[in-house]
Amino acid sequence: MAGKRSVIPFGPQHPVLPEPIHIDLVVEDEKVIEAVPSIGFVHRGLESLVTKKDFNDMVYVAERICGICSYGHGYGYVDAIEHIMNIQLPDRCDHIRTILFELSRMHSHILWMGLMADAFGFESLFMETWKIREKVLDMLEAATGGRVIFSILKIGGLRHDVSDEMLKGFLPVLESIEESIRNCENTFLNDTAVMSRLKGIGYLSAEEAARLGCTGPFLRASGVAFDNRLRGYAAYGKIDFDVITSGEGDSYGRCKVRIGEIYQSVSIIRQCIETMPEGEVSVPVKGFPNGEYMTVIEQPRGEACYYVHASGKKFIERMRVRTPTFANVPGLVKTLAGCDLADVPILVVAVDPCISCTER
Amino acid sequence: MLQNLEEIEHIELLNKMKEISVAGYHIMQICATKIGEDYEVLYTFGKADDMRNVKITISPGVHIPSVTDIFEAAYLYENEIHDLFGIEIDGINHDYKGGLYRTSEEKPFA
Numbered sequence: 001m002a003g004k005r006s007v008i009p010f011g012p013q014h015p016v017l018p019e020p021i022h023i024d025l026v027v028e029d030e031k032v033i034e035a036v037p038s039i040g041f042v043h044r045g046l047e048s049l050v051t052k053k054d055f056n057d058m059v060y061v062a063e064r065i066c067g068i069c070s071y072g073h074g075y076g077y078v079d080a081i082e083h084i085m086n087i088q089l090p091d092r093c094d095h096i097r098t099i100l101f102e103l104s105r106m107h108s109h110i111l112w113m114g115l116m117a118d119a120f121g122f123e124s125l126f127m128e129t130w131k132i133r134e135k136v137l138d139m140l141e142a143a144t145g146g147r148v149i150f151s152i153l154k155i156g157g158l159r160h161d162v163s164d165e166m167l168k169g170f171l172p173v174l175e176s177i178e179e180s181i182r183n184c185e186n187t188f189l190n191d192t193a194v195m196s197r198l199k200g201i202g203y204l205s206a207e208e209a210a211r212l213g214c215t216g217p218f219l220r221a222s223g224v225a226f227d228n229r230l231r232g233y234a235a236y237g238k239i240d241f242d243v244i245t246s247g248e249g250d251s252y253g254r255c256k257v258r259i260g261e262i263y264q265s266v267s268i269i270r271q272c273i274e275t276m277p278e279g280e281v282s283v284p285v286k287g288f289p290n291g292e293y294m295t296v297i298e299q300p301r302g303e304a305c306y307y308v309h310a311s312g313k314k315f316i317e318r319m320r321v322r323t324p325t326f327a328n329v330p331g332l333v334k335t336l337a338g339c340d341l342a343d344v345p346i347l348v349v350a351v352d353p354c355i356s357c358t359e360r
Numbered sequence: 361m362l363q364n365l366e367e368i369e370h371i372e373l374l375n376k377m378k379e380i381s382v383a384g385y386h387i388m389q390i391c392a393t394k395i396g397e398d399y400e401v402l403y404t405f406g407k408a409d410d411m412r413n414v415k416i417t418i419s420p421g422v423h424i425p426s427v428t429d430i431f432e433a434a435y436l437y438e439n440e441i442h443d444l445f446g447i448e449i450d451g452i453n454h455d456y457k458g459g460l461y462r463t464s465e466e467k468p469f470a
Contacts, residue, residue: 022462040443040461045469060380084361213387213433231409291361294404294413296388305389305404320402322389330433359461 003029004188008341010095012041016119016345019355023348027179027341033182037329043359050308050316055081055289058316059153065321066357067148068111071104072299073321073357074153076306079233080295080319081155084310087285091235093157096234099167099272100143100152102265107136108176108300109258109265113184114351116255119349120197125187132180139170157282174266185259189252198252202335202347205249214331216302216324217261220349221253239271251350258352266297288312299324301352323357363411370401370416370424377430379404379416385412387427390437391443399447403427418447428453436460442466 005028012020020041026034047056049061062077065071075097082089111131115279137147143162144150152159188194204214209222219226225243229236244260246253290312296305302324332351339347379421385405393400395417401424403414418424426449428435435454441447443461446468461467 036456036459038456038459038462040463043461043463048469118441123394138368210386211432213431226408228409292365293361294363294407294411296411303388307389307391307404317395318391320389320391320393322391322404322437326387326436327433329436 005033010344010348013306014345016349018115019353021105021348021353021355021358023336023344025336025341025344030264032336032339032341032344035333038335039355039359041359042356043293047319047321050319052315054314055310055316056155058319059155060151061322062319063149063151063153065360066354068108068354069104069299069301069304069323069357070149071100072297073306074150074295075101075234076295076304077308077319077322078153078155079297080293080308081289081310083293083295084284084289084291084308085155085287087156089157089283090280091137092161092279093281094148094235096143096158096162096281097153097240099162099269100150101234102184102268102272103113103136103140103143105300106262106265107133107140107269108352109262110136110181110299112349113188113255113257115352116346116349117188119345122187122194122195125184127183128180131186132177133206134238135173135177139173142166144358154196156279156285159282161281164324167276171270171273174269178263178266181259181262188255188259195252197346198255199248200352201251201343202254202339202350203250204331204335208334209249209331212330213327214302215327216259216299216352217254218302218328218331221257222249223247228296228303231296232295233295235272236268239252241268251346254350254352288314289316293348301325301328301354301357303327321357321360323354323360325354325358326352328353329358362413365413365415367415367417370418370422373414373416374425374427374430377427380412380414381430383411387431387434387437390427390434390441392441392447394445399445401441401447421448423448423450425449426432426451426453444469445447 010023024036063074065073114129146150206223227243289310305322307320385407388404439460
């Protein structure tokens with residue numbers, strides 16, 4: 001006999017959520033029947049600021065869309081403007097931008113590992129992973145001067161160079177990070193208690209994940225080998241890497257893909273350092289952008305789209321940021337329907353939601 | 361300059377969406393831009409590293425059809441442009457009726 005249906009509000013404040021998403025969970029006994037999302041608690045209207053800020057200064061605003069994905073947002077915005085203005089960047093700039101992008105991916109994925117460990121109640125693993133993340137932030141700070149907002153990107157290149165000596169100094173640090181991640185990986189992927197919280201939870205088939213517009217590790221964990229870095233932007237076209245996928249399609253698979261991508265980022269950074277070209281890191285930029293362009297990049301959480309519509313003035317008509325978390329909401333809603341109420345926090349965290357980005 | 365852009369009338373929208381779906385593209389995003397008194401609605405689709413864009417321009421008060429029967433994941437974008445821009449979209453498969461964005465300021469903003 002069917003039980004009585006109730007609606008349980010999940011968020012915007014919840015111990016497992018560092019950011020405010022609200023989901024109305026329609027439950028019957030302990031089973032979730034339907035999930036209805038709503039957002040807007042940190043909607044700041046950042047996109048509309050393009051109509052009031054000089055297009056050069058807008059880079060700073062784009063970086064502040066989110067504190068975790070800040071580098072990617074800055075990159076997406078400047079890349080769209082650079083395409084509209086037909087600016088050709090020096091190879092060295094592309095290589096350094098790629099290194100910074102991969103360091104950002106590493107710190108985001110390691111941050112997620114900590115949050116996931118916290119979600120399934122493994123406090124020491126949470127502390128261990130965030131300790132590793134500090135090393136990545138140290139490298140970002142050395143290269144850019146910032147640990148959260150880097151402000152090294154500008155339209156036409158980078159604000160300053162990063163010396164070869166410093167980049168070579170990153171190599172032993174990367175090696176130690178790899179070793180530390182390997183130790184944690186063993187717990188994440190082989191510990192019986194952890195596996196019992198992740199295996200088979202939130203299954204999404206490859207067909208469903210693609211149909212629902214899922215992206216990033218969420219999509220790749222369902223076995224779909226799609227990664228926007230294959231488009232070859234920045235220096236990715238010159239770097240050898242494979243798309244990391246997993247056939248599991250569940251929370252365990254999502255974990256496996258993200259851990260695999262940390263090793264992949266280390267490999268990409270090594271290749272960039274080994275093949276680092278000489279030369280300038282920026283070119284002069286004159287005039288105002290006039291036209292439209294859609295930049296698509298692979299942020300740590302997946303595909304992000306940056307649409308810029310400019311009309312030859314200091315101010316831009318429209319900037320639109322389609323963030324990966326926004327695209328992953330239909331997939332999240334699908335995985336929540338039918339799950340046990342106790343698994344909701346794990347499922348939400350497994351998607352790696354970034355609400356600050358999503359609401360802009 | 362926008363990649364593979366086609367500008368069409370809003371009454372042609374559903375036929376164009378069917379054509380793009382049959383060609384194997386998935387929806388990447390839908391967004392709106394206020395240009396003067398009118399609204400541009402931009403639909404972006406992807407297939408591997410290929411991209412297509414379709415743009416319609418509508419006057420205030422004009423209703424447009426939902427594309428969620430063709431692209432299921434479009435419902436979130438359609439709810440978003442309804443909430444933020446006030447564009448009326450008919451037949452969304454998951455219509456949150458203005459409840460997707462909960463903001464203290466009154467919506468829509470444009």
